[in-house]
Amino acid sequence: MYHLAGYDFNANIHLYRWNELNILLDVNSGAIHVLDSLANDFITCLMKNQGDFYLAVEECSLRYPSSEVMEVANEVLAAYEDGEIFTPEEDLTLDLSILPIKALCLNVAHACNMKCGYCFASQGDFGMKPALMSLEVGKKAFDFLIANSNGVNNLEVDFFGGEPLLNFEVVKELVLYGRKLEEETGKHFNYTLTTNALLLDQSVINFIIEHDIAIILSLDGRPEINDRHRILNNGSGSYDLVVPRIRQMVAHNPVSYYIRGTFSRHNLDFVNDLRHIVDMGFDCLSLEPAIGVDSNYCLQIEDLPQVLQEYEKLTNTLVEYDCAGKDIHFFHYNLDLQKGPCLAKRHSGCGAGVDYLAVTPEGDIYPCHQFIGKKEFYMGNVAVGSLDIKVRAKFQGNHLENKQQCKLCWVRNFCGGGCHANNYFSNGDITVPAELSCTLHKKRIEGAIYRQLQKKGQDNQKISASKEDFTKNK
DSSP: OOBOTTOOHHHHEEEEEETTEEEEEETTTTEEEEEOHHHHHHHHHHHHTTTBHHHHHHHHTTTSOHHHHHHHHHHHHHHHHTTSSSOOOOOOOOOGGGOOOOEEEEEEEEOOSBOOTTOTTTTTTTTSOOEEOOHHHHHHHHHHHHHHOTTOOEEEEEEEESOGGGGHHHHHHHHHHHHHHHHHHSOEEEEEEEEOSTTOOHHHHHHHHHTTOEEEEEOOSSHHHHHHHSBBTTSOBOHHHHHHHHHHHHHTOOSSEEEEEEEOGGGSOTHHHHHHHHHTTOOEEEEEEOOSSOTTTSOOGGGHHHHHHHHHHHHHHHHHHHHTTOOOEEGGGOOOTTTOOOHHHHHOSOOBTTTEEEEOTTOEEESSGGGTTOGGGOOEETTTOOOOHHHHHHHHTOSGGGOHHHHTOTTHHHHTTOOHHHHHHHHSOTTSOOHHHHHHHHHHHHHHHHHHHHHHHHTTOOOOOSTTOOOOBO
């Protein structure tokens, strides 16, 4: 009988139950197995006995017929020999310093026509003087991206703020400038614009549609929740103003759209907000937690039990929609069980400071928009074109191989160490995982796996809960 001596089960195997399914994730291979009660019990015993098959068989035989236990043990052993379970950790070392820059977040407006309660950007100006990006600075940012993209042909530009539509004339000119660069260089720009929708009108919509700009539209759900969170400068709510504009935008079938909402301590029952948005006819959305230090809005550790319970409710609600034939694209649940994340994402989930940078209206460069204004993260200016190699090196080195806590975590290949900004604002250190964010992400991944397994079953690929079907999904 085989013995898996020295195998780190805690780091490399995640075994959990969601509703009726016992689910096992083999972390290193990405294989997912659905287990019946006997197989689940056997593997639990195997892990408890540090990989000793003999002891696991002996213990399980106290509760199940020995012949059935031996059958399962042989199936598990066969799966192991086929590289489907208990797989060793691969060498995923990737030199992030060789990665070119492929995306810029252009903060074209450090100003906003709203004052949302949870805003991390100090109501749009990032704690600095309100400003709008000039066309000249924007063009230099595009030139900077081209010059530093090396072999990457598909580039990303996110128009952000503040509220980018406050500077829409410059946005338009930059998109047209990008099209000119495409002709000259053979590269291609993909555009995203994030807006509160207050300034959306038909001319703006027409331009967005004409130039295939993906649009992210801010809405937090039910009227009373949205109007508590998302406040106009005069102190009133924004729901009645933005919803018709959002409907108008989505009705024109943009190349891609998301309703981007935030839940806070004021709506820990955020599944009701998801249902509200879906009931309005929107099928692409996300609801992100307010993370930070503001205890009035941002989640606190004591909120975790309720939030985790709500994520369970969210998962089951999405499964209900799937069963009803409603394909709801919820951001954190867009999980591909067949392919999984690329090597760079597995190694370092967040590209901030490496292949993704943010640019202020003055042309100053930071690792991402959340670091703007933090002097220790200033990386240079697009007018100069060079980057502070010391700051960039901090982010290039902030990957799984250098994060001991993450190396031992079962979710590591899905998050790559998490959000640098969340880590920094939680712990004052980009290398130390943010406890609250980690806990939420683990729950989301568990739920996303369960949902995908259910969808797989609905596609006439039966998910069996019998020992004869020790299911692998890769």
